[in-house]
Amino acid sequence: MIIGHERKVRYLERVLKNGRAAHAYLFTGPDSIGKRTIARHFARALLCTTSPVEFGGCGACVACRAVEAETHPSVLVLDVAHALVPPRKEESRTKISLDDIHEVRRRFSFAPRAGEWRIALIDEAEMMSGEAANGILKLLEEPGERVVFLLITAHPELVLPTIASRAEVVRFLPVADRVIRACLVEKGISNADQETMTLLSDGCPGRALAFIQDRQKLADAVARRERVRAVLSGHDGVEALALSLGVAGDGTEEWAILDEVWRELHVRLKTTGNNTEYKSLVRKIKKVDILATTLATTNANPRLVLDVILLEAVGR
Numbered sequence: 001m002i003i004g005h006e007r008k009v010r011y012l013e014r015v016l017k018n019g020r021a022a023h024a025y026l027f028t029g030p031d032s033i034g035k036r037t038i039a040r041h042f043a044r045a046l047l048c049t050t051s052p053v054e055f056g057g058c059g060a061c062v063a064c065r066a067v068e069a070e071t072h073p074s075v076l077v078l079d080v081a082h083a084l085v086p087p088r089k090e091e092s093r094t095k096i097s098l099d100d101i102h103e104v105r106r107r108f109s110f111a112p113r114a115g116e117w118r119i120a121l122i123d124e125a126e127m128m129s130g131e132a133a134n135g136i137l138k139l140l141e142e143p144g145e146r147v148v149f150l151l152i153t154a155h156p157e158l159v160l161p162t163i164a165s166r167a168e169v170v171r172f173l174p175v176a177d178r179v180i181r182a183c184l185v186e187k188g189i190s191n192a193d194q195e196t197m198t199l200l201s202d203g204c205p206g207r208a209l210a211f212i213q214d215r216q217k218l219a220d221a222v223a224r225r226e227r228v229r230a231v232l233s234g235h236d237g238v239e240a241l242a243l244s245l246g247v248a249g250d251g252t253e254e255w256a257i258l259d260e261v262w263r264e265l266h267v268r269l270k271t272t273g274n275n276t277e278y279k280s281l282v283r284k285i286k287k288v289d290i291l292a293t294t295l296a297t298t299n300a301n302p303r304l305v306l307d308v309i310l311l312e313a314v315g316r
C-alpha cells in the first residue's frame with residue numbers, strides 16, 4: 001500500500017504509460033518514507049501479467065505477488081543485508097560488494113526472456129563499496145535492453161555524483177500528517193494513539209505502520225524522544241554522556257538517538273525566535289551532520305562519535 005506521494009506516483013505512472021521509463025532512477029528520502037514500496041510498485045507495473053498499465057500492476061497475479069515478496073527472478077534485490085553472492089569471508093557484511101554488481105551484470109547480460117523487463121532494486125545505495133559503485137557506474141553507461149535500475153538511498157550525499165547524474169533523481173518528501181492520520185483512522189487506531197503515532201512518524205508512513213505492528217516500538221520511541229528532549233534542555237554534559245553510555249554497543253539504538261537529536265535540533269531551529277539561539281542551532285546541526293557522515297562512512301567508534309554529538313548538542 002502506498003501512503004501519500006500522489007504526485008510522484010502520478011509522474012511514474014505517466015512515464016510507464018508512455019513507455020518512457022529511464023534506465024535508472026535514484027529514489028532519495030528518509031528511511032521508511034515509502035521509497036522501496038514505490039520501487040516495488042514500479043517493478044510490478046513492468047512485470048504484471050494482467051494489467052501492466054496500472055502503476056503497481058494488478059497486485060494479485062503471480063508476478064505481482066513475487067515482486068512484492070521480493071522473490072521475482074527478474075527483480076534483483078540488493079542491500080547490505082541481502083547479497084546476491086554470499087560473502088567470501090565469514091565476517092558480517094557491511095557493504096554492497098563488487099561481487100554483487102558482477103552478478104547483476106552477468107544476469108543482465110542474457111537477452112530478456114520474451115521481452116520481459118529486468119530490474120535491479122538496490123537499496124542503501126550509499127553503502128556500495130568504492131569498487132561496487134564504479135561497477136554500477138559502468139552498468140549505467142551501458143544498461144542493456146529492457147533493464148531498469150532502481151537505486152534507493154536515505155543518504156544521497158554519500159552516493160557518487162557520477163551515479164546520481166546518470167539516474168533520474170526522485171526526491172521523496174515527508175508525507176502530510178493528515179494523510180498518515182487518515183490511514184491510521186482507516187486501520188481503526190484509537191484517537192490518542194493516532195496523535196502519538198502521527199507525531200512520531202515524522203512524515204514517514206513506514207514508521208507509523210511499524211508502530212501498529214509493534215506497540216513496544218511506539219513506547220520506545222516515546223521514551224527516546226522524551227529522554228533526548230530532557231537531555232538537550234538540561235545542557236548537562238554528564239547527562240549527555242550517560243545517555244550515550246546507555247545505548248553503547250547497540251548500533252540501531254545509537255542511530256535512533258542520533259536521528260532524534262538531529263530532529264529535535266531542527267524542531268528547535270524552526271520554533272526559536274531568538275537570533276543567538278538560532279545561530280547556535282545552525283552551528284550544532286552542521287557539526288552533527290558532519291559527525292553523522294563520519295559515523296556512516298568510516299570505522300569511527302560509534303560510542304565516541306555519539307559522545308561528541310551529544311556534548312555538542314547540549315552545549316550552550
Ligand SMILES: [Zn+2]
Pocket residue numbers: 047048049050051057058059060061062063064065
Ligand atoms: Zn499483476
